[in-house]
Amino acid sequence: MLQSRNSGYRRVSASLYDHLIRPVAQDIEALNPQQLAIIATGSLRQFPFETLRDSxxxxFLLQQYPIHYLTRLSSRSLLANPSPSRFLTFPLWTIPLLLGVLGIGATVKHHWKLGGTLLTVALVTATLSPRFSGDYRVLGFANPQPLDPFNLPGTEAEVDALLRLAPESEIYRHQQATLEVFKRQSPRHRYLHLATHGCFQQLGCCLGETCADDEQREIHMNPNTLLFADGEYPLADAALLGLQDTQLVALTACQTALQTNIDGDAIMGMAYIWERAGARALMATLWNVDDQATEAVTTEFYRLVMQEGLTKVEALRQAKLSQSHRHPFFWSPLVLIGDPR
Structure with missing residues (x-):
């Protein structure tokens, strides 16, 4: 319903809020958490909890708390200290709980069974450390194949905005946005921004008018791949990149956070693989995104991180709130998975 921009989302989101949040809303408020971490399985992994609405x-729940999501590997990033006094500090008593709830400082954990899915809400009570001036150089790739049906002209505005915020960033577009450059340069940067197509459907993906006929459709991209100027990159290979110093991988391709398998693992798509590669967090999309809306959210996100020193989760919250006067279709598909710091 969110993807179709239907106004009926208000009724559905309110009903889901009543089932998932209202039973524990008072407990959450009593703990005064800094943010909510969502661990979900099944179909709930493809739903932005930010859009749950208290009737x-x-x-929206987003107006009450910053929200991010966790995979079963997120504990590795959350237990690691990015560097002294830079991001969040966790009291010593939270360490056992970090291990107990997939690596997040929490005072309570709630489970619900909903149609075969599992939802866990972890309430984070960590405190912010002083703001710091960090290394915000970004490795960015945009519109690697600028001809229809692959053309993504709006993504070039995304990387142009990045260059204004972080002039020392390395940006590659069109024929320069090659797979070879990505594999060579990605371990050297703390921030990776991939504004390209991604395909995460089991039968592959098609683009353009040929998609109208499901039986006769022409396949343009292989499943579980990202598009570069010189070909497609198999997602599974990302786990071997060696991104131990990478704070964030931002994927503004279509549907990049959708699950890449159907074996029931409690992961959210490719986030698990990027975490295996060493990345602390992934920012990805839950459905086909609007170019202009995505540019507005991502640009404000980077500004808040780079110039205001906000944590990733708070920066994404405020960036989304700046667009919240619009239908959630435009601002809710971008989600943060992994370390929120």
Missing amino acids: QTDR
């Missing part, structure tokens, strides 16, 4: 106050 009594007519407020």
